[in-house]
């Protein structure tokens with residue numbers, strides 16, 4: 001089938017590439033000419049595992065093409081995916097200007113039947129708003145469908161090719177049949193395809209992300225309490241997770257959730273509630289707890305050094321908001337760095353992928369090491385912010401040799417407490433007894 005994807009952020013790119021992989025003829029549209037030229041040459045503008053190979057393969061096969069022209073895009077596909085950004089505006093609401101801007105263009109240019117499929121995370125009622133915006137300009141028949149994405153960064157290709165569920169929000173039988181067809185390669189493998197009204201579909205996305213953020217926040221609060229009573233949150237979470245009603249996923253305590261979705265979506269749902277005169281008290285608490293959790297290690301670091309951080313060299317491992325990505329949006333590392341710099345510390349960091357992004361943001365406020373061990377040279381403590389695999393089984397002897405003092409503050413609970421004791425580290429993590 002002929003498909004157009006408008007917006008080539010990570011959702012758009014993964015959607016376009018994976019749909020080309022299953023045999024569709026896909027045209028991706030983006031207003032950024034430089035980016036389009038890069039992609040035409042086969043270069044993926046983001047870091048996403050597995051994407052590069054599929055991307056190159058489908059460009060070569062001629063099934064994946066790029067343009068800056070909305071008109072060309074609209075002429076190409078019967079199904080038009082909108083994968084546009086919906087950033088947070090000043091008061092936490094989703095900014096719909098990109099989505100509605102493209103809807104205006106579609107209204108002015110549409111000449112035959114199209115299914116406009118919203119992939120972006122948008123407040124309830126947006127599909128209707130898109131429909132009304134297009135209709136202002138045309139009498140042409142079209143359908144608008146809500147079809148939220150549930151892709152995790154770092155696993156987006158796998159999540160697209162083997163989804164747990166696909167949600168199609170529309171009451172148009174014609175649109176349902178077309179979408180069922182393009183999703184058939186995935187549903188054949190057993191994924192559930194759920195058809196519902198568009199408002200419920202829109203809300204499912206916000207509710208899912210807010211629930212996961214709440215689950216993480218809950219275990220973070222339990223972790224904070226464990227520290228006060230001398231319990232070990234790792235034992236508690238294993239005990240809790242063994243109950244299949246709770247489940248063991250997304251129950252890892254740490255220095256808070258970040259990224260492009262959870263923080264923005266929790267705030268947007270809270271804001272949507274307010275607009276309808278409904279106060280989501282639980283979400284307010286989640287936002288608040290997460291804000292302080294991101295810097296939960298700072299008072300521990302302060303305590304250890306007796307409040308004197310001026311001129312002390314601190315190493316940071318991990319800058320990305322999570323492993324397998326170079327994304328630093330809402331990363332806990334940035335809050336940590338902000339506070340440590342304020343306290344006068346000198347920071348040397350290492351991250352396998354995210355250093356260029358942090359350098360662009362912070363310039364030379366902190367320095368960047370060429371590898372994880374070099375970052376430790378003469379540092380008085382190591383602070384771990386992201387659980388990259390390479391940090392999980394390090395050479396502890398070498399670490400001890402490089403560090404000025406063997407002190408670790410671990411925001412992701414990577415190491416075994418007994419091992420830290422026998423290796424002779426001072427080791428402070430989240431929700432577990434301090435080793436010293």
Ligand code: UDX
Pocket residue numbers: 149150151152153154209216249250251252253254255256257258259260261262321322
């Ligand atoms: C999320 C959703 O998982 C995905 O379905 C949605 O479409 C987009 O948002 P993503 O932001 O890529 O995906 O990352 P995810 O793996 O969900 O992690 C989000 C944040 O939660 C990270 O900062 C991570 O460190 C944190 N997290 C996750 C925890 O602190 N503990 C956990 O147990 C799980």
